[in-house]
Amino acid sequence: MTSKKLGALLRSVPPATASAEAAPSPVPRPESAHERSSRPAMSAGAEQEVPLQVLIPERVRKRLAVKAAEEGRSLRALMLTAIRSLGIEVTDEEIKGKRGRKGT
Amino acid sequence: MFGVITLATSKGGVGKSSLGRSLAAHWLTVGYKPALVDADPQRSLANRYDPDGRLGAVPIVAEPEERVGDVIEELRRRHAPVIVDTAGFRNRTTIGALVATDLAIIPLKPAVEDVDAAIATFNLIREINDADEREGRPIKVAMVLTMTMRGTVIARHVRQQLTEAGYPLLQAEMLNRVAYPEAGIEGLSPSITDPDGAAARDIASIVHEIMNLENPKIMKEVAA
Numbered sequence: 001m002t003s004k005k006l007g008a009l010l011r012s013v014p015p016a017t018a019s020a021e022a023a024p025s026p027v028p029r030p031e032s033a034h035e036r037s038s039r040p041a042m043s044a045g046a047e048q049e050v051p052l053q054v055l056i057p058e059r060v061r062k063r064l065a066v067k068a069a070e071e072g073r074s075l076r077a078l079m080l081t082a083i084r085s086l087g088i089e090v091t092d093e094e095i096k097g098k099r100g101r102k103g104t
Numbered sequence: 105m106f107g108v109i110t111l112a113t114s115k116g117g118v119g120k121s122s123l124g125r126s127l128a129a130h131w132l133t134v135g136y137k138p139a140l141v142d143a144d145p146q147r148s149l150a151n152r153y154d155p156d157g158r159l160g161a162v163p164i165v166a167e168p169e170e171r172v173g174d175v176i177e178e179l180r181r182r183h184a185p186v187i188v189d190t191a192g193f194r195n196r197t198t199i200g201a202l203v204a205t206d207l208a209i210i211p212l213k214p215a216v217e218d219v220d221a222a223i224a225t226f227n228l229i230r231e232i233n234d235a236d237e238r239e240g241r242p243i244k245v246a247m248v249l250t251m252t253m254r255g256t257v258i259a260r261h262v263r264q265q266l267t268e269a270g271y272p273l274l275q276a277e278m279l280n281r282v283a284y285p286e287a288g289i290e291g292l293s294p295s296i297t298d299p300d301g302a303a304a305r306d307i308a309s310i311v312h313e314i315m316n317l318e319n320p321k322i323m324k325e326v327a328a
Contacts, residue, residue, distance in 0.1 A: 002237075005234055006203065006236070006237055014195055016170075
C-alpha cells in the first residue's frame, strides 16, 4: 500500500519507459517478413491494409491514448473515425478491422 | 555496510553508470558480493555485461520499470551491496529505487547544470523521506564530484559552494580519467583492469568514505 505522500510524488513524474504507460506504443512496430508471410489472407473483397506512421505532438499522442482507453477502442479505430469525419470514405467494417479489434 | 546504494541525479552524463560499475568492481575485489541493478532504460550497464568476463561474478539485473523495488529486495537477500544505476531524469523507477535504498549517492560534474540537478535530487530524497514508507529510517545521502580536472577553479568553487550551503559532499572525487571509458569497452572498471592505477585508487577513496558514512556523527542525514 503506497502512502499518500509517495503516491503524489510518483504521480508527479513520468515513468522511466514508454512500456510502463498503459497506452500502446506511439509508433507501430514494423511487421517482420515472417509475420507478413504468415498473415491470414484478406477476405474476398476486403482491401489490403498498409502501415501509416506519422509524427505528432507528444501531448496529442498522450491525449489520444487516454481517449482510446476511456472509450475502449483501438488507436486505429479512433484514427479511422477521425479520417472519416474529414469526408474520406471509411466503412464501419474497415473501422472494426479484420481481426475484430475493439473498433466500436 | 549499506545494503542498497542508489546512484541518482536528474541529469544524464555525470558518470553514474561508470561510478556504479566501478564501486561494484572495487567491492568484488575486496571480498564483498555486490550486485548491480540497471534501472536506466538506456541499459548502459546491462548492455556491457559479460557473464564469462572478469566482472561476471557481479550479476546485473536490468529493471527499468516500477517493480524495481521488488528486484532490489530480492537481490539484497543474497548480495551486499546492491548498487542501483538510475536514468538521468526524474522518473517513477528512480523514486521506487530510492524508496528501497539505504544510501543515495548523487554524482555531479563541476558545472552549474549538474549542481542544479544534484540539489533537485537532494530535495526529492527529502520528500521521499517525509513519506510513511521511510518513517524512522531516512535515506542517507552523499554527493560526489565526478569527471573533475584536478586543481581547476570551477571544481573548487562548486565544492566550496555546496559545502557552505550544508550539502553532504564526499571529499573523494572521481577524477576525469581515460581509464574508465577504456575499461568500459569490455564492461569492466579500473579496479579490475588496472588495480594499482590512479583511477582504482580514486574509487577506493570513495568507497572508504562511503563506508565511513555509516558513522552517524559523520553522516549528514537528510531528515536532520
